Amino acid sequence: MTPQFNEIWVYLSASPLLGLTVTLLAYQAAFWLYRRSGVNPLANPVLIAVTILVLLLTLTATSYETYFAGAQFVHFLLGPATVALAVPLYTQFRRVRSLLLPVLAGLVAGSLTAALSAIAVARLFGASLPTQLSLAPKSVTTPIAMGIAERIGGIPSLTAVLVIITGILGAVGARYIFDAMKLRDPAIHGFAIGVASHGIGTARAFQVSEQAGAFAALAMGLNGALTALLLPLVLGWLG
C-alpha cells in the first residue's frame, strides 16, 4: 500500500460517502442478480446485499459504526417509505374491505401461531427462557419487536437479529409454501407473508404485485399492533 493510497483510505473511511456508496453498489449488484434470476425468491436482494457488505466490512476491518455513519441515510428512508404504504393500501382498499373477515381471522390466527410456535419449538429443543422470550415477537417489525422483547423479559438486541433472519426466511420460502398449498390469490400471499415476515416480506410482496404488497403492508401494521397488545397478556395467562 503506497502512502498516498493510505491517506485516501483514511480520509474516505472517515466520511459517510463511502458507507452510503458501498450500500447502494452492493444493492445494485444484488438487485441485478435478482432480476437475472427472474425475481427468484432464493436470490433475495436483502440477503445478497447484506452478505456482500458483511464480507467487505470484515475484509477491510471496518467497524459497523463507521459503515452506518454513511448507511444511515438509506436507513432513514424507512420512515417515509412506511408512510408511503398508505398509497397502495388506499388503491387496494376495495379489495381489503371486501375481505375484512378473512383478514381479521387470518391476523389473529397468524399472530398467535408466530409467537407460540416459536416459543414451543425453542423450548422443545432446549433453549433458555430469555431466548424463548426473545423469539416470541420475531415476526413483528423491528422497533415494535424490540419493545415487546423488553417488556416480556427477552433480550432486545437478540430479537433484532432474529427479526431480520425471520424476514429473510419468509421472503425466500413463502413462494414454495404457497405453491405446495396451490394458493393463487395475491391477497392471501401478501397477507400471510406480511404477518410472518414483516417489512422484508412486504418488500418481496411489492416486487411480485401491488395487490400482494398492499395486503402485506396491512398485515405488517396490524400484526405489529396486535402482538404488542396480545403477547404480554397471553404469556401472562400461560405463566
Add this chain to the structure above:
Amino acid sequence: MIGALTQLLVFQLLGEVVARWLALPVPGPVLGMVFLFVALALRGGPGHELQATSQNLLQHLSLLFVPAGTGIMIHLHRVADEWLPLLLSLVISTAATLVVTALVMKLFMRAPATSGDAP
C-alpha cells in the same frame, strides 16, 4: 418528487409527534401511514406525483433494510450459543405462520377470488 417526499416527511413528523405525545406503543411512521391514509380518503386519492414517488420507494423497499440487516454482523455472536434451537424455531415457526395465516384466510373467504396476478 420533492413535493411528494415533503408530504411523506410531514406525515411522518405528525405521526412521530402524536405517538410520543400520547405515549402510544406504535412507531411514529406507522401512525403517519394511518394519517396519510385518512388524508387520501378525504381528498379522494393520491396525486400523480405522490403515486409515482411511493411506487418508486416501495419497489426498492428491500434496499432500505440493508443497513439494519448488515448490523447482524455485530450481534451474530448472540445466536452462536443456541444456534440449533434458534434456527429450528425460526424455520418451523415462520413456515407454520405462513401456512396457518393463509389457510385461515382461505377458510373465511366464501367465494374464491378471481382478480389479480399470482406470483
